[in-house]
Amino acid sequence: PIEPWYIGGPVIKGFGRGSKVLGIPTANLPAENFSTILSEHTSGVYFGWAGLSTRGIYKMVMSIGWNPYFDNTEKTIEPWLLHDFGEDFYGEELRLAIVGYIRPEANFPSLESLIARIHEDGRIAKKALDLPIYAGSKDSPYLKNSM
Ligand code: ADP
Ligand code: MG
Numbered sequence: 001p002i003e004p005w006y007i008g009g010p011v012i013k014g015f016g017r018g019s020k021v022l023g024i025p026t027a028n029l030p031a032e033n034f035s036t037i038l039s040e041h042t043s044g045v046y047f048g049w050a051g052l053s054t055r056g057i058y059k060m061v062m063s064i065g066w067n068p069y070f071d072n073t074e075k076t077i078e079p080w081l082l083h084d085f086g087e088d089f090y091g092e093e094l095r096l097a098i099v100g101y102i103r104p105e106a107n108f109p110s111l112e113s114l115i116a117r118i119h120e121d122g123r124i125a126k127k128a129l130d131l132p133i134y135a136g137s138k139d140s141p142y143l144k145n146s147m
Contacts, residue, residue, distance in 0.1 A: 006140070011029070014078065027079055045121050048062070058083040069108050
C-alpha cells in the first residue's frame with residue numbers, strides 16, 4: 001500500500017477525445033496546478049475515492065501521465081468515477097484521495113486492448129476499495145470538506 005495523497009480542484013475540459021463515447025469518461029483536473037505533488041509520484045494508474053461537491057463520494061480509477069497511446073506532450077490527471085451520473089459536471093469541485101497504485105503507464109497495440117485494460121483496472125479498483133485498508137479513506141475529511 002502507498003501513503004494516501006490528495007489533490008482537487010474544478011473539473012476542466014480535457015482533449016475531448018470521446019472517452020465518454022467509449023464509456024470511459026475522465027473528469028480532468030488541471031495538472032499544471034499539481035506539478036510538485038505529481039513529480040513525487042510515478043506515472044501510471046491509481047485508484048482511490050473521489051468527492052464531488054453537492055453529489056457524494058465515489059470509487060475512482062485514474063490515469064496520471066502522458067497517455068502513450070495518444071502521444072500526449074502534457075501530463076494529464078484523468079479520474080474515471082465508477083458511477084453512472086447520466087450528465088456532465090464540468091466546473092464542479094472534485095477532490096481525490098489516492099490510496100493505491102495498479103500499474104505503470106503502458107502502450108497498447110489497439111484502442112480495443114487499451115479499453116479492455118481500463119475496464120480491468122476499474123474492476124481491480126472496485127474490489128480493492130472494498131478492502132478495509134482502503135475503504136476507510138472514504139471518510140477522509142479532505143473529501144467531506146468539499147461538501
Ligand atoms: P474531456 O476530454 O473534456 O475530459 P471526457 O470524454 O473525458 O471529456 O468526459 C469527461 C466528462 O464527463 C467529465 O468532465 C464529467 O463532466 C463527465 N462525466 C460524466 N460521468 C462521469 C464519470 N463517471 N467519471 C468521470 N467523468 C464523468
Ligand atoms: Mg477526460
